Amino acid sequence: MAAAAIPAHSATPEAGAAPVDWTKIFLGFGGMVIGQFMAILDIQIVASSLVQIQAGIGATADEISWVQTIYLLAEVVIMPLTAYLTRMWGTRSFYVVAVVGFMATSVAVGLSSSVGLMIAFRALQGIFAGAMIPPIFAVAMTVFPPERRITANVIIGLIVTLAPTIGPTLGGHLTDQLSWRWLFFINVPAGMLVIYLVGRYGAFDKGDPSLAKGIDWPGLALMSVFLLSMQYVLEEGSSEGWFDDDLILWLSVTAVIAGVAFLWRQLTYRQPIVSLKPFRDRNFAVGMLMTLVTGVSLFGGTFLLPLYLGQVRGFSAGEVGTTMLVSGLTMFLAAPLAGRLVAKLDARIAMAVGFGLAAWALQLGVHITDDWGFREFFLLQAVRAAGTIVAMIASQQMCVSTLPVSMMKDASGLINLLRNVGGAIGLAMISTILTHQGAVHYADIAGAASVANPVSSGMLQSLTELMSASGMANPEGGAAKAMSMMMHRQAAVLAFGDAFLFLAFGCWAAVVLALFTKPGKSAAPAAGGH
Incomplete structure (x- = not known):
């Protein structure tokens, strides 16, 4: 039998009221956590298997990129609507429907035989996935009292940061051991567990059917x-x-x-359909800017590092996953400590510390060279991951610290939307920096590598002699081509350094921005979204 609807902030039962069964609450909440993990994981789980998917459905390089893009587009559209829909249907009914839809569309994507079908089903999958992400934050803020909220929100923050990090690694191993279709089929057993837990124990609120009128x-x-x-x-x-x-x-x-x-x-x-009232609260407005920066840092760093390892170092998907494991493990270990730190400190100090650590770590990447690997990235990843998890929890606390409980569902949708948009902005800016600065650095290097330069002319002469010794028909042309490739590689490395500087600058700006907030009511840290 389903648990009875649980009133918000029922820390202690009122006289005559039935005692709150926290086991059932955490089971229902745990089901939503698993659902959120699935939805976020599916953004990046295809990243290391796009070549295999492309071959399997006969897609072009441009077409296959839409397998990721369309999912994100669909997620963004549904997120702001979740507050309205959960108020209308109730969280449990809404979430179960979203998970059923996610499972069905996951199977449809996995069975797709053409790129058109895959993109269409992937869009539908993204809509249901986007619906599964914001409600968990609203539940954490309205069902749990402050003394229990910290545990729930640290778990959410951990899922938000871990899922994108381990997605490519898990996807690569699934594709190697089974096939790329299991990237999507794996959602079925996990989804069935979510439906059971949320359907049986997730009676957190009741819907208001009257909202269906006047949409x-x-x-x-x-x-x-x-x-x-x-x-x-x-x-x-x-x-x-x-x-x-x-x-x-x-x-x-x-x-x-x-x-x-x-x-x-x-x-x-x-x-x-989307209430903008939370923006009247200054802490929420500033906190949303911080959330935007968190999205840039989280998704930007997760995007930049594998790109360098694959393009410059030529690492395989498994080697990239092993290197990136440092971020995931650090976040896993740091999350409980981060929650305690944020609970004890003024949120402004916690935000400044978190963003400051992330900025310092990202600045290490400015000095990147073409031989950086696991060892060189270890400190950068560890400190950046620890700073990001602290900054995320603290900025979420700041967002909701002075908001009434009645606005939590609206705030949840907006917070998750801004984090996704921040991620999209970060990826767009990084891609632009890599392209533009790569061209600028190549022009500078090529201009310096003239015949009058003894270093470059000596290198070109050595390459020519090497090509000639190997029996190449056109040693001069081969040497010039090899020299050009070396200059392109060096220009790309310098561009990656510029991209790390951009991310670091954004985090330093967030440190300054934290000064414009004001202390809110003492609340446990909140984290959510993705």
Whole structure:
């Protein structure tokens, strides 16, 4: 039999009320944690297996990139709606439906025989996945009292940071041992466990069916156009040359117009689908900026390191996963300590410490060379991971420290949306930096490598003699080509250093931004989203 609905903040039962069964609450909450892990994991689980998927469905390189992109686009659209839908249907019913949909679409993606079908089903999978992420934060903030909230929120923060990190490693091993289709089939047994736990023990609240009347359909349409356009521009802008591409230009204009119209609609309509009231709280507004920076740091660092290891060092998926394991293990070990630290310190100090550690670690990457590997990245990863988990928990606490409980569901959707958008901004900026700075550094290196330069001319002469000794028909041409490849490699390494500097600068800016918040009511740290 399902557990009875649990009133918010039921730390101690009132006179005559049944005692709260915390075992059942944690079982229901644990089911949602597993669901959140699945949804976040599926963003990156395909990263190391795109070549195998491409061969399996006969897709081009451009088409296969949409297997990841469309998932993120769909997630972003549904996240702001989760607060409205959970209020209308109740958290348990909404979550179970989302998990069933996620399982069904996962199977459909795994069975896809063409790229068109896979992209379509992957979009649907992203919608259901996006619906599974924000509700867990709202549950943590409304069901658990402050003295128990820290445990729940540290678990959520751990899932948020671990899932993207281990995704490529797990995906690579599944593909090697079984096939790429099991990247999606694996969601079925996990989903069945989630349905059982949430369906049986997740009666956290009751729905309000009256909200089904008067749904703001124009507002929903404007929001969808705004978020889809913005996310597409951020995802594809760098590879298309930004505003040099007509589609990117017009989608940018569309995003601005639809975004302004959407904000006006939500501020004036009697029953907005996304409440913007939390932004009236200064701590929430500043905390959201911090959350944006957290998204840039978390997803940007997770994106940059494997890219360097694969492109410059030529590491295999397994070697990349082994190197990246440092981040995951550090976050796993640091999460409980981070929770205690944030609970004892002023949130502003905790944010400054967390972002400061992440910034210092990322600055180490400015000095990157073309022979960095596990040992050289160890300290960078460990300190950055520890700082990120502290900053994430502290910024989430700051967001909700002065908000009333009635706004928690709306805040949850907005927090998760901003973190995803921050990740998209970070990836777009990093891609642009790598492309632009790579070209700039190559031009500088090529300009310095003239005939008048004794070092470069000597190197070219040595390469020519080596090619000639090996019996090459055109040793001069081979030497020039090898020299060009070496210069491109060095330019790429310098560009990676610039990208690490960009991430470090963002974290240092967050340290300064923390000074503009004010102390909130004492609350346990909150973490959530992805």
